Amino acid sequence: MPDSYIPTHTVQLGKVLQFDCSSKQLFNNQQTIELNRSEREVLYSLVINSPRMVSKAELLKAGWARKEVAPTSLFQTIRNLRIKLKEEEKGQIIELVPKLGYKIIVTPYVESVPPQKSVDKKEGKPQRSTKCSIFFTLTVFVVLALFSLYNHYPAEQFYHQIITDDDNNTVVLLSRNEDNLAYLRDYSNQYITPKDIRNKIFFMAKSDENYSIAFCNKTKENFCDPESARAVTFKHFDLSAFWPLLTEESMAIGAMSVYESDTKIKASAKSYNLYLENGNISPNLSQYFIQKKEQNTWKFTGISYRMNKDKAEFVAISFKGGQFTLIDTSLEPFIATSKITPEYFYWINSKEELSKMGIKLPGEVKNYENSLYTKAVGYDNYMLYRQRGLFLWYSSEVGFYWFSKQGDEDSNFNEFFQFAKCKDYLQLNRDPECN
8 A cells, every 4th residue: 555545544435435444344425335244355455455456366365264265256246346336437446457456546535624614794694714714724734744744654664573383483574564464464374374384484574566575494593594595575466376386396496505506706795586477486696795895884796697497507697786884773673774875787698698598587576676776776775684694684675685694704794793783673583692
């Protein structure tokens, strides 16, 4: 949902109907429109995700929790909602995204207030009070402006929740929208708990555009095993495609050890991200060369690799560079903020050359990150988790990514671990030196 909306408020649907997100009631000025359970939950899911598309699988899960039904049940429910929403033409309010899902058109609802009137003593006629009108207009303007500022938080608030199950899995949920935590918790209960998944740490985040999931195997000391750490970022409509890929076989694709065998350049650090693009996993490997510039500030160059499916090897496709600075943050549950200043980005080969080599070009999420460098647009990342030599970063735009120490340049990474040394909101592996 756009940051300007809050799901506990009312939104406008069409010309005459409103939907109260807190009570999940549909009404007009005169009466409540009766909705059955599936209609109510499907409509609620569409509204709180607006203007984003919601996949058919998500809507089936929302409307028929813990119950398997045929897709025709969703089609019938959407048809009933169109009628109750008084659509004058199909797609006016609920829009079909062919083969993927649906999205709904909503606008903020502002309750109308009758104009203030006063009586002109000389003529005995009701007359609009100019002063009251101006005062009321200014008041409304100030209230709406404050409301907009309060709700369009750029990055001032995140919500998180930690869940530990009977299989020693720890799941950390993260979102800028508190209501999204319930969705993430449901997905965790539905997909992690029933599977034979044990002794892992999951980080799950939902932003306006993407889902991002980072995970690793737990060691005996409850740390992350760096060899198993990986992250997957994907658009909302790919959510139902992600979980079937979460098998032991697909997990092995993301092993960090691939850096050692497939790339020979000695770098300072490495990261490994998987991108789910239209149902297919695309590995993206990066190596970073880091040089300390001053305290808490580093210059860096990164080389990105993509898998050549024909030869089963990683091929360098682009490089980028700039500088980043660690700064304090009061934003829970993060440890620090990394201010990244891009300076350059270059493709090593043309798209045609990459295609001939069997390289699948980056999709929408990775291209967005690349565009920040081509336009030299600065952005923030937040450190969410750290242990010696392994760090997990998050941004709403590009999701999670692991940053793993490589090579012998300890001086470049000691400050990573010492910065805000005892700040640990998640308390997944407390530093014994910190009480």
